[in-house]
Amino acid sequence: MKFSIKIILLFLLILxxxxxxxxxxxxxxxxxxxxxxxxxxxxxxxxxTPKIDTINGGGQLISESENNTLRWHIxxxxxxxxxxxxxxxxNQGGNGIKIPLSFNITTAGSVxxxxxxxxxxxxxxxxxxxxxxxxxxxxGSSVDNSLKVIDRFWKIDTNNYTTAPVMTIxxxxxxxxxxxxxxxxxxxxxxxxxxxxxxxxxxxFGSGVANTTTHKVENISTATxxxxxxxxxxxxxxxxxxxxxxxxxYKIESSVVKLDWQTASEINNDxxxxxxxxxxxxxxxxxxxxxxxxxxxxVSYTINDKEPLSGISYYRLKQTDFDGVFTYSKxxxxxxxxxxxxxxxxxxxxxxxxxxGKSKELSYFQLFNSIGQDITNTISIKHxxxxxxxxxSALENGIYFIKTQTNWTKIVIGK
Numbered sequence: 001m002k003f004s005i006k007i008i009l010l011f012l013l014i015l016x017x018x019x020x021x022x023x024x025x026x027x028x029x030x031x032x033x034x035x036x037x038x039x040x041x042x043x044x045x046x047x048x049t050p051k052i053d054t055i056n057g058g059g060q061l062i063s064e065s066e067n068n069t070l071r072w073h074i075x076x077x078x079x080x081x082x083x084x085x086x087x088x089x090x091n092q093g094g095n096g097i098k099i100p101l102s103f104n105i106t107t108a109g110s111v112x113x114x115x116x117x118x119x120x121x122x123x124x125x126x127x128x129x130x131x132x133x134x135x136x137x138x139x140g141s142s143v144d145n146s147l148k149v150i151d152r153f154w155k156i157d158t159n160n161y162t163t164a165p166v167m168t169i170x171x172x173x174x175x176x177x178x179x180x181x182x183x184x185x186x187x188x189x190x191x192x193x194x195x196x197x198x199x200x201x202x203x204x205f206g207s208g209v210a211n212t213t214t215h216k217v218e219n220i221s222t223a224t225x226x227x228x229x230x231x232x233x234x235x236x237x238x239x240x241x242x243x244x245x246x247x248x249x250y251k252i253e254s255s256v257v258k259l260d261w262q263t264a265s266e267i268n269n270d271x272x273x274x275x276x277x278x279x280x281x282x283x284x285x286x287x288x289x290x291x292x293x294x295x296x297x298x299v300s301y302t303i304n305d306k307e308p309l310s311g312i313s314y315y316r317l318k319q320t321d322f323d324g325v326f327t328y329s330k331x332x333x334x335x336x337x338x339x340x341x342x343x344x345x346x347x348x349x350x351x352x353x354x355x356x357g358k359s360k361e362l363s364y365f366q367l368f369n370s371i372g373q374d375i376t377n378t379i380s381i382k383h384x385x386x387x388x389x390x391x392x393s394a395l396e397n398g399i400y401f402i403k404t405q406t407n408w409t410k411i412v413i414g415k
Contacts, residue, residue: 052083103169172216192220207219
């Protein structure tokens with residue numbers, strides 16, 4: 001059903017699932033529209049963009065649930081729009097104050113699109129219940145950040161757009177104890193907005209500046225933040241975290257391992273460290289790569305390990321923030337088949353032999369006789385980084401074994 005009327009409201013409690021208003025809403029004398037039981041108002045008109053007008057002190061649209069929604073058919077309009085959200089005594093104790101949501105569309109979206117808009121205060125300073133699809137408020141893999149997040153969520157969701165509009169948003173909030181204070185440890189002047197990317201299950205890089213006089217976060221840019229359904233306000237000194245999409249390791253040559261990873265967003269990201277292990281427990285740092293600091297774009301990184309371990313090499317990525325906080329990726333592994341790159345000549349040998357190989361392989365050297373005795377101390381060796389000349393003139397004829405970092409090799413000594 002569609003009503004071609006303009007309504008001046010003193011008080012309206014909407015319990016049904018839909019009310020369609022053709023030309024718009026005029027709110028006067030601090031009137032309230034209260035949405036309950038998953039109700040929503042639809043502002044829709046085929047000839048022009050519907051409006052919400054406030055006169056004589058205006059009024060409040062009280063949502064207080066993600067499913068009590070105003071559906072606003074903005075379509076391909078540009079300009080300034082205002083939604084007079086307000087609070088009432090629920091959950092932690094709203095104060096019946098106005099918390100308007102306003103936005104300035106600078107680049108129009110495609111024809112036919114609309115916005116679904118709602119807001120609700122959470123029941124505790126732990127910010128529960130989360131909106132649909134949101135799974136955490138973590139700063140790391142398991143570090144809860146809820147006490148640095150305002151106790152309210154907003155739904156600002158684009159629908160039916162081929163191309164979403166670009167806009168700046170101002171979000172007002174109740175600055176009293178039930179939303180900003182309580183056990184929260186956030187600083188109001190540090191607030192900025194972040195939104196949840198459901199496809200990545202991550203919070204995106206934030207934007208906006210806190211105005212502690214009007215209790216708003218202003219100039220939130222969808223060009224920076226992207227357009228995703230659910231938003232909240234966060235202390236920007238402890239933002240919700242880097243979005244690591246993947247970390248991979250794979251062999252690209254017989255003895256070269258390629259390491260690559262991608263981030264969808266980065267917040268205060270100082271650098272990455274890659275470590276390698278032969279057993280998955282003891283780690284050696286190999287590479288340090290600078291991060292992008294703050295980014296909301298897809299960023300790809302890659303580096304090669306040109307001297308992997310023979311057998312299985314384990315790799316781990318560590319991400320470190322500017323304040324020293326760090327998190328680890330999953331552990332990945334690559335198997336390198338044993339390759340004998342040691343070259344020993346002559347073999348058989350009489351008075352000396354030369355052994356050549358990679359420096360890491362020659363860093364360890366032992367000589368054993370046929371019954372397994374270590375006789376390394378009975379010979380003399382002249383060596384450089386990738387070559388050893390071994391004097392065996394004092395040894396008896398027979399079979400001997402050379403042990404290097406990665407190989408055992410048999411040598412015959414015969415005079």
